Amino acid sequence: MPEGDTVWRAARDLNAALAGSELIRTDFRVPRFATTDLRGRTVEEVVSRGKHLLIRVAPGESESEGWTIHSHLKMEGLWHVYAWGERWRRPAFKARAVLETAACQAVGFELGILRVFPRSGEEEAVGYLGPDLLGPDWDSGEAVRRLASVPERPVGLALLDQRNLAGIGNVYRCELCFLIGVHPLTPVAQVPDLVRLVDLSKRLLEANKARSRRITTGMSSGRDPLWVYNREKRGCLRCGTRVVHELVGDNELELRDLYFCPHCQPRVE
Template identity: 55%
Template sequence: MPEGDTVFATAARLRVALAGRRLRHTDFRVPRLATVDLTGRRVSTVRSRGKHLFIDVEGPDDARAADSAVSIHSHLKMEGAWVIGPIGRRWRRPAHQARVVLRTDEHEAVGFDLGILELLTDPDAALEYLGPDLLADDWDPAEAAHRLESLPDQPIGTALLDQRLLAGIGNVYRSEICFLGGMLPTRPVAAVDVPATVDLSRRLLWANRLRTARTTTGNTAPNARLWVYGRRGQPCRRCQTPIERGELNSIGGDRVVYFCPVCQT
């Protein structure tokens, strides 16, 4: 499931393939961008912010206005992915799932099933609502804690998914953070050690930011990577109590959450 660490790693791979290189072919396969052609422009960088990914593209060589630069903004949502490879290699997904194709002299980057794909002239302004990015170089734990503490009655499991408070946590990390913090997802923020929770969140995502297999247990074996997420009915790795699954209201509707009813209070 794409969360902040997945997007960070995706941006890193795209940066190696695209940054500093000219686009020799672009193909936007969504109706509102169907006529866009960025061929000949240079990619300045690729970066992530929370779960959002930006491919910053310079303006045409003959452009005089600074605002001719654009950023290709994408969000993976649940099913999206960017796949990078040599030009001509057979795609690993069906062509009808491709939303954008970007080619340089050597590489091809294809965005499949992207939940959001748009061009922005001022991407930073468009995402001002986001909280501190857990994987940013300028990560601000004090600001993240302040934002969480501003909603003392909010269940911690709901607050962790609110990207306006801190950016990058998704459903997997939400469950894992609550387990490692020994707190039920329904515990109100006022009853949580917020600075410790913020620190734990940062450390978990940072440790996984470039891993091919996400783990919160420290074990990378396929069936041992997570403490509770996706393990309904299986024994807790600490106390052997069956893991339970519930639903908790979040931005955008109810979402499943996994927890140990004994280890978490």
């Protein structure tokens, strides 16, 4: 499931493959940008911003501004880099973007969001996001302030709100609530230590950003890398109590899977 650490790795790999290279062909397979052609321009860098990925391209000879290829993986998206002649590992009809250089092809499959716009459009696209847990501008104090600004909101929903802090997805929000011993529907105002929660969020994503396997238990060699997420049939990894699985969201259109241990995370009435 793509979360901030997954997108960070995608940006790292794309940056290694594309940065400094000239695009010899671009193919955007969404109607709005199907005629956009960035051939002849050089990729400057690829960066992540929370769960968003930004490929920054230099301006053409007669252009005063560079371009940004903005994608969001949502639930199913991913980027692959292929050497020339290498067979794609996903069906071609699932490709949404193809970027070619003399050395490789970068292909974005099943991207939930794909947009191409002048560089000045980045603020509108991602400027609303809170501090990026894996970004150079990380500000823990601002993240705490944003979380605390709506004290009655359940902490499990506040953590998923990318306007508070950018990069946490469903797996991390469940595991974070477990690790601090708080029921995910506890109002933010009743969370004992928001500073600790934010600090732990940062440390977890930093620890996992370079791993192919997401681990929150600290046991890299074990079969069970998570405490409660997706464990409703196996029980809490700490105490064995049956993990509760619910669908929770701000409204019926935003329901997401929620996992918690009723023993380790008792609900406060």
